[in-house]
Amino acid sequence: MGGGMHELAHRAALEALRFWVAAANREHAPAAPDAACDVVDRAARFVCGGDAPPCLDLTRPLATVFGSLQGASAAYVRRAPLALTDDILFPSTDARVDTAATDRLRAALRAADNQSAHLPLAPRIEALFFAFQRFAWCLPSPLAGVSLYDAARIHAAVAAALTADSGLLLVGGDVSGVQEFIYSISAAGATRQLRGRSFYLQLLTEACAHYVLHQAGMPFCNLLYAGGGRFYVLLPASFESRLGEWRRAIGRLLLDAHGGALYLAIGGVRFAPHDYSESTWQELTRRIDDVKRRRFADLDDATFARLFEPTQPEPPPDVEEQSAEPLDAMGESLADLGRQLARVALLSVEPVEPRAVSFDRGKAGWNDVLRVLGLNVELLDHLCAYRVDHSRRRRVLLIDDRDPQSIALGPQDVVGTRYTVAVAQLATDRDVAQYQALERDAGDEQTLRVGDVKPFNLLAEQSIGARRMGVLRMDVDDLGDLFGRRLSRPSGLAGLAVTAALSTTLSRYFEGWVGELCRRANDDGGAGGVYAVYSGGDDLFLVGSWHRMPRLAQQIRNDFARYVLGRAPNAGETLPITLSGGITLHAARYPLYQAADDAAEALDAAKRHARPDRHAKDAVTFLGRTLGWEHFGEAADLCAALVDLVQAQGVPRSLLMVIQTLDARFRQEQRRNRSGAAQFAYGPWVWQGAYQLTRVAERSPNGVKAQIERLRDRIVGNEGVPQRFIERAGLAARWAQLLVRERSNAKEER
Known part of the structure; x- marks a missing residue:
């Protein structure tokens, strides 16, 4: 399949990261190879703006990127290694700088640089990248509202791309068919596959991005974003001619594995470093949309004809007997992936050489597809399950705040954090007994064991009051406008760093904190539970006992307000970024795809909400009624009072x-x-x-x-x-x- 490491690009990326380690520790930048020195310097000027080398001042507070939005006030990031705790993740209005904490973070970056010195080039870049992610997310860069982590990774990506060309190419990929792939399964068998399907699509998106980077020879840091079925990478401009080739290769693979149900649209926009602007993203979106309208058009005639081969039609997803049908290899592997997610503690991600192979339809599992693209992924349920292998190079990705120092690494391994919302309640002895009685009453013969994920009908049964399953969908309002005209940013590639900072900050909330809230809900000892299908980027999809959903939605929104403002909002205050949500209730065996559509319609209704002062959206639809969040809390309190009046x-x-x-x-x-x-x-x-x-x-x-x-x-x-x-x-x-x-x-x- 071609590809391989572009050594000079990797060297430039490494030296760009080390440049900021030295700057943070008030040291001279390390001596770079002559060929990389000039491009690292030019890239720094492009990303940070100005004609002089950028100056780093860690005595300044880091204001969040939300302060760059029109009408927003400043909130400041606390200085500590990244962690999903209230006192660290959430900013405050206090602009004071903790000097001692700053010194500890400086030292941690220096130590990471020294400790990674023995690694080969590619893993050393990854080790430093993860060190910046953990220790520099809260440090200021020369750009207002941009952390040192975001500035350093964009600097490294630009430096790597400029070693091969004087121009740049912004490439985007968008997986289509996601909704049908995830939700077109019966409610009776949903818990076996649903989370596996959702997580597989996240891994598939990252694997496609990795494939593109491998083909271009670019380092890991040139992946700007991956999530929600989309990815963006930065490449040398000369690779624009290869986009069609990559679409064909990935298209053939997805056609083999999924029979045309999934497709990756890839588009790209080339530009000179000083010409980058918001219109670059707009043009990229247009080109990706053009490709999506011509799905699989890049395939050769023989391969394209396979799209129209007759196949045995599958029963509709609302037929309950579908759960008794044997799954194909992909379905079995996705069900197994969902079971593994219930206990996953870390991911082992091994870059391997992509391969040109064909699958018989239905014969490939999820990891077979990822390996063809160049990633071998294993899910491990505890740290001790990880085994050192001197012959392999792996990224050990912890999905929560476990201490990276607590795991023994192989000589080419690196460790980092990849927050993943993999939350579901597991069955206890009491749950198993209740479920067996429930299934006997319903005439089914499904089995449930202690430690299995609770199925939806049990979550519905354990709801307070009505036996219903609740579905919650939420996302950020007016995201395109948010990243477009409302986000103040400097010209040129400095604007790309601001865009990356906003994307990172939003993802940190949805991929990290939402999972923490779901875990707390499941561990509070109350009735019923929550099943997290997906949360990342700027949106989420949660299922669970219906009575859990309204309060959880309110908590997610209230915490998001604190995350944006650095404080609790004042009464009647309009937030610079808002969330809307839709909550629907369903019988346990209601078709899942229809429940997803119903919740999407409820979310759309919330986004149509308008107020007399013209403040729109920022609302929730529940039980067919749409209220602004400023009134939903009042409704929730009144509900509790009414329940008390009637029951007590x-x-x-x-x-x-x-x-x-x-x-x-x-x-x-x-x-x-x-x-x-x-x-x-x-x-x-x-x-x-x-x-x-x-x-x-x-x-x-x-x-x-x-x-x-x-x-x-x-x-x-x-x-x-x-x-x-x-x-x-x-x-x-x-x-x-x-x-x-x-x-x-x-x-x-x-």
Whole structure:
């Protein structure tokens, strides 16, 4: 398949990284080979801007890249090795610099440089890259809002690419067919494959990027981003002519392995270093989209004809008997991958030589595909499972904050961190007993063992109140606009560093902190649990016991606000970056692909939310009602109060139905009168509500009558009109009704 290491490019990348180690320690940059010295210097000027060599001042605080957004205020990163803890990951408004912590981070970078000196060229670059990722993520660079980690890796990538050409090529890859591949499986068999499919697509994206880098001879640091089925790499401009060749090679592989279900669109834009701008990304997106519209068009005629070969049609994904069908080699391997993810502690990633081989359809497993592309990946469940092999070169990637020093490495191995949201609840003895009774009642013969991932029907069974599975989808609002006109950045390649910094900062939250929140939810001892299908880049997809989803969504959004601002938001404050979410509820055996579509529609409804002040999106749709996040917390608190009134205080359940009826009448009045608030404030639902809620109060115990009367006054009184409290109350009442639902009708619910 060609390719191989471009030694001068690797040497330039290494010296670029070592340049910043020396700068951080107030030392002269190490002497680079003559051929690399000039390109490292030029690349530094391109990336940091200006005509003079960049100057590093670690006495300055590092303001987050969010401060570069229009209308945002500054928040400052805390100085400590990267870790998923509240006191380290989240910025603050305190701009003071911890000198002692800075000295420790300087020393850690110097030590990493010294300790990697024995490694061959390629792994030494990777070792330094991971050291910067861990110790320099919180240190400032010469660019405002850009960490030393992001500046150094972009500098290294530019230096490597410029050794082979005076121009640069930004290459992007986008895997299409992702939604159908992940979700078109039956709900009955989903837990066996779902997480495996999602994680495989992440690994496949990285393997495709690795293949492109290998073919161009570029180092690991030239991978700018990989996640969500997309990757971006920086190459010498001369490789533009090879894009079609790479599309053909990867297209043939994906056609063999997946029968045309997955396709990688690759596009590229060449530019001079001083000509880089935001329009470069826009043009790249356009070219990738053009390729996606012509899937597999680069294949030769004989290979392309295989797309139209007749195959035995598969049963639709909502047929329950599909779970009993034997899986092919790919399906079996993905089910096994999902099981391994339940206990994974680290990944062993071994770069190998890509191969030109063909698979019989359905005969290849997930790792067979990755090996053909040049990566051999193993999942290990604990650190002791890792075995030193002197003949192999591997990246040992810890998926959480385990100490990298705690693992013994081979002579060519490097260790780093790759946050991965691989969260699911595992079955206990009690779960197994409950599941066996559940399956006997349903007439199924599925098996569950202690330590297996809880299946969806068990998560639904363990929900509070209604037996339902909840699906949560969330993503960042207006991402294109965020990376486009709203992000202030300098001209030239310095702007690329700012873009990379924003991408890294968002990924750190979704790939790291969201997983931590899911783990905490599963470990809190409460009923039910959470199954993380995917979280990374700027979006997430979670499944679990339905009652978990609303509060988890609220926590994710509230923490994101703190992550962006460096503090809790003030009442009514508009965030510079917002999240929207959609939550849907489903019976346990509801088709998964349809549940995914329903949650996507709920998310779209949240993104259509508008307010009188024109602040749009920044909302959540739940139980068919869309609220801005500023009101969702109020609805959640009211829901808890209503549950307490009904279950603990003896208030008639009719209270919940009265509020929902008033909400329905209010919405009917709104539809009749689009132009003003008169009917909203004084429609018939107001006096009807006052009467009905007064009657409920009269039938309630004396100790809570006043509480219901206050609730009545908030719903139908003139105070605060037209703040539409009834909308929050209607959602809260429906929510509470599901939580207090009697469970005698179990068969009907399932």
